[in-house]
Amino acid sequence: MIDERRIHHLNQAPVTIGPVVYWMSREQRVSDNWGLYHAQQIAIEQKVPLLVVFTLADAFLGATVRHFGFMLRGLEQVAVDLDNLDIHFSFLRGEPKRSIQKFIEHVNPGCLVCDFDPLRIKRQWFDGVAAEAKIKVVEVDGHNIVPCRIASPKREFGAYTLRPKLKRLLPEFLTPVPKIARHSFVLSSSTALERNRLDANSLLSQLQLDKRVGEVSWVLPGETVANAALAEFIEHRLKGYTVNRNNPLLEGQSGLSPWLHFGQLSPQRVALAVAAQGDGQDVDALLEELIVRRELSDNFCLNCQHYDSIGAAPDWARKTLEKHRQDPRNYFYTLNEFEQAETDDQLWNSAQLQMMHTGKMHGYLRMYWAKKILEWSASPEEAISTAICLNDRYSLDGRDPNGYAGIAWSICGVHDRAWGERPIFGMIRFMSYDGCKRKFDLAGYCRQWQK
Ligand code: FAD
Ligand code: FO1
Numbered sequence: 001m002i003d004e005r006r007i008h009h010l011n012q013a014p015v016t017i018g019p020v021v022y023w024m025s026r027e028q029r030v031s032d033n034w035g036l037y038h039a040q041q042i043a044i045e046q047k048v049p050l051l052v053v054f055t056l057a058d059a060f061l062g063a064t065v066r067h068f069g070f071m072l073r074g075l076e077q078v079a080v081d082l083d084n085l086d087i088h089f090s091f092l093r094g095e096p097k098r099s100i101q102k103f104i105e106h107v108n109p110g111c112l113v114c115d116f117d118p119l120r121i122k123r124q125w126f127d128g129v130a131a132e133a134k135i136k137v138v139e140v141d142g143h144n145i146v147p148c149r150i151a152s153p154k155r156e157f158g159a160y161t162l163r164p165k166l167k168r169l170l171p172e173f174l175t176p177v178p179k180i181a182r183h184s185f186v187l188s189s190s191t192a193l194e195r196n197r198l199d200a201n202s203l204l205s206q207l208q209l210d211k212r213v214g215e216v217s218w219v220l221p222g223e224t225v226a227n228a229a230l231a232e233f234i235e236h237r238l239k240g241y242t243v244n245r246n247n248p249l250l251e252g253q254s255g256l257s258p259w260l261h262f263g264q265l266s267p268q269r270v271a272l273a274v275a276a277q278g279d280g281q282d283v284d285a286l287l288e289e290l291i292v293r294r295e296l297s298d299n300f301c302l303n304c305q306h307y308d309s310i311g312a313a314p315d316w317a318r319k320t321l322e323k324h325r326q327d328p329r330n331y332f333y334t335l336n337e338f339e340q341a342e343t344d345d346q347l348w349n350s351a352q353l354q355m356m357h358t359g360k361m362h363g364y365l366r367m368y369w370a371k372k373i374l375e376w377s378a379s380p381e382e383a384i385s386t387a388i389c390l391n392d393r394y395s396l397d398g399r400d401p402n403g404y405a406g407i408a409w410s411i412c413g414v415h416d417r418a419w420g421e422r423p424i425f426g427m428i429r430f431m432s433y434d435g436c437k438r439k440f441d442l443a444g445y446c447r448q449w450q451k
Helices: 034-046 065-083 096-107 120-132 159-173 200-206 223-236 257-261 267-275 281-303 315-323 335-339 346-358 363-375 380-394 401-412 433-439 442-449
Strands: 007-009 020-023 050-055 088-092 111-115 136-140
Touching: 020 034, 020 096, 034 050, 034 111, 034 136, 050 065, 050 096, 065 088, 065 200, 065 223, 088 096, 096 120, 111 120, 120 136, 159 281, 223 257, 223 267, 267 281, 281 401, 315 401, 335 380, 346 363, 346 380, 346 442, 363 380, 363 401, 363 433, 380 401, 433 442
Parallel strands: 020 050, 020 111, 050 088, 111 136
Antiparallel strands: 007 136
């Protein structure tokens, strides 16, 4: 059964008789999907059809062919899986709020279930529809193991303040997600809904997308591939994760973030599968990242409206960046010079090239990469906007709360503490080229990623 605390009512309208609609957006999968499960439970109780809808936003926060290709090919599998369960899947084009409202007028559902998502654009979609809808609209948190709104009612200072709250609630929430059953209440023929087959290739050719950032081939989309990748990581690379994950020359990280970002893989399934390996530093280290760091990002984006700008900076960081605003910079680069990896730092250039070519920069270098942008930009404001622009444009896992939190941590001290004062950074934690050289084979990494 679903824990009521995972459900958040977006309006006070009553549940009426009619099909139940699950508006899939963040959790783009059939298995381990709390929102889909809850929608089916209501539909079974009411003995009504269950309809899944996905609204395609043509220009979603600057996403390119790389992102839409990965997402649409993953959704092709969702459409097949739902069809096999006699659950109708509609794929709507146009402005999402408008297209879902037209859909609601057409099918007269009794209830609408949507995914929890702290991003501004999603709040506008979901809160906007709930405010105008005559039917019950509920939000289900299928992304956080401990529902974001339950873990904490406010913005947390850092991992150290959220961790104990998560740890206390984890035993109640880290449970298997019940399976989705074949649905036995099908739509009456009167509500003629077109069975639009989802064809990623034809859609990609229709969308006005930036094609300069091409699809990547090292990672394939879809739930089946994602779960196989999880099994491979656990079997071959979980052991040694603590030591290897910060070495950019090794495949020490799990590589799961693209599937987690698009909801093709459930974080709850990852946590259950990893925790089943028993205690140990590698299990603890992975769960710390997957549960504490990742759920801290959602807490940050939900409780800080300036999550993608300097307004997110804690007081100490705002003051120290202000004090050092006029410090002389050794280098200045424009967005284009950053984008073309044309700085005077070969390590930074190599990290940028890795992200451009593969859509995934190594996690350790992401910190260095963002911090150098602060050092080489005219202002912290410009640095944040450059980092977000490049990260969202090239990273497969971009446009994600983890990205906004990661950039805010690197550039304006969010979830971090003050360090020794120095030019430009003030007391923002600094990372140096030589520090990286001491940590891993820097020359080897640069050889791997030079133009
Ligand atoms: P693993 O080390 O295998 O971790 C497993 C999972 O744990 C990750 O997929 C992720 O869900 C979570 N996780 C790991 N590290 C972090 C972290 N620091 N914060 C939050 N969650 C974490 N992550 C994104 O998903 N999208 C982004 O756009 C993104 N941008 C970042 C930008 C900067 C400047 C920084 C410093 C970090 C960013 N991160 C981002 C967080 C982290 O670097 C990535 O989640 C991680 O590198 C993804 O690779 P992985 O799945 O192999 O990680
Ligand atoms: N979510 C949608 O509901 N519709 C979309 O068309 C859509 C496009 C999209 C493109 C790139 C990308 O990185 C994410 C995209 N998402 C879309 C959102 C995604 O499902 C996640 O919900 C958020 O990005 C993370 O919170």
